[in-house]
Amino acid sequence: MDSVAVIGASMTQFGQRDAWIRELLAEAGQACLDDAGVSPDAIEHLYVSNMASGEFEGQTGVPNALAHDLSALPAYTARIDQTSSSGGAGIYAAWQSVASGASDMTLLVGGEKMTHRTTAEATDVIASLTHPVEYKHGVTLPSFAGLTARLYLDTYDAPRESLGKVAVKNHKNGVDNPHAQFRKEVDLDTVLDSPIVADPLRLYDFCPITDGSAALMFCPESVAREYTDEYVVVSGIGGATDTHVVHERADPTTMGGVVNSSEIAYEMADLEPDDIDVAELHDMFTILEFLQSEDLGFFEKGEGWKAVEDGVTDRDGDLPINTSGGLKSKGHPLGASGVAQAYEIYAQLMGEAGDRQVDAETGLACNVGGFGNCVTTTIMEARR
C-alpha cells in the first residue's frame, strides 16, 4: 500500500488576532497550498478541525466556507470536532481519506478563534464537554489538572518545582518559534510565585487562550514524488477514547487513551518509544507533559518528572519534547493545536525548524481532547 505523505504545512501567528475564524482558516489554508505547490482545484478532500466556532463566534459551516474561500470546489468537506484533540482527529481523517484511496489530495486546516471571549466564558465553552455530574459542580479542565497534579506529586513523591520546570523549558523553546503566542522566557521563581488557579497549579502551569490556525497537505507517496523529493510520511497513527466521566478511571494519573492510541501507532510504524527522536505533547497543563511522556512509553510510570529535572527533554537532551514551545508557550487554539503539533514535527523532519532545529528522522505528536478523553498519536518519518 502506498504510504500517506505530507508534502506541505503551514501555521499562522498564534496569539490574540484581529482575524475571525474564516480568515484564520483561509490564511493557513492558502499558505499550505503555497508551501506544497498544490493548486486548489487538485484538492479532493478538505477537512477542518474545529471545536466550537458556533459557540465562540456564531459561525458554523466552516468547511464549506473555507472550500469556497480557497476555490477548492467541489472538494468533499467535513468538520472534525473532537474538542481539544480535533486537530489530531483531523489528521486521522485526512490520513484515512488518502490511505483508503478516496482522495489523492487532502487539505487539513485546524483553527479556533477564542480571545474575544473572557477567560471565564472560554473556560465554560471548553468545560461544556464534561458530564452533567461534573458540570454542575463547576468542574473545568484546569480543575482536573489540579486534582491530577496533586495526586501525581503525592503518589510519586515528585517535587512541585518539577512541574514548574516544564513551563520554564517550554517557554524557553517558544522564544525561537516565530509563530508562538509567548516568546519570552520565564524563570522558576516566576512560575512558582504566580497566582494559584487550581491548587497546586498556578497561572504559569496553564496554556493561554489563543487564536490561530495550522494546515497540512496529505497525498499518496506516489503522488508526493510528483511534487517534491523531500517529504514526510505518516508511518503510524492511532486513536483511542477513555471514559467521559474522568473520576471513573482506575488510575487518574494514567491516560488510557494515550496508552492505547500510541500502542496502535507504534505497531503500525513498527517502531518503539526509543525510536522517537522528537515529540510534541499536549501540554495544555504542565502535569500533562509528565503523564503523556510516561504513557507513551518514553519513561517509566512516575519517572517523567525526573526526565525534566535531568534535562532529558530539553532541546539538546536525548528526547526533545515540545521544541515548538508546546501549547504552554505557543498557545492553544483548540482545533488548531493538533495540526500545529504535526506542523512542528514536519518542520523538524524536513530540517526547516530554524533555531529550534534538532537532529531528527522520526517524530511523534500526541494530541489530547478533554482530560485524556480522546487522543490521537501520530508518528511521522522523513523521506528524502
Add this chain to the structure above:
Amino acid sequence: MTDERTMEAHRYPDGSITYPGHLLGPGGEEAVGTVDLSEYTAEIVTWTTSTAPPPGVDEPNHLAIVEFDVDGEPVRAIGQLTTGDVAIGDEVRPVYVEELRDPDAGIRERESQEWDGFRFEPV
C-alpha cells in the same frame, strides 16, 4: 434521582458500581440495581481549590475526587467540598445542596440537566 435526595450509583452484573450510572456498564450489560451513596462516607483520593471557576460557580471552588467503599466494592465520585481545609485520605460525607451552580449563568441549557446534588463535608 436527586429529586429524592439520593446519590444514585448503578450496580452491574459483574459486581462493579459506577457513579453516575450508564446505559450499559462493563461487558455491555445493563445495571441490575442501584446504591444510594449518600448513606456512605468516602475517602478523598485527591482535591483542588479552583480560584478561576466558570460562570455561576462560587469562588473559590473546592473540588475532590472521593472513593466510597460499598461492601468492599470501590466507587468513585467527584464533587464540591464544603471546605478547602482537607487532605488526601480524609473521610468525608455527602451533604445535599439544592443548587450547586447557577443554572442560568453558564453555556449549558438549564433544562438539559439537574443542578442539585451533594457536596462533601469532612467527617
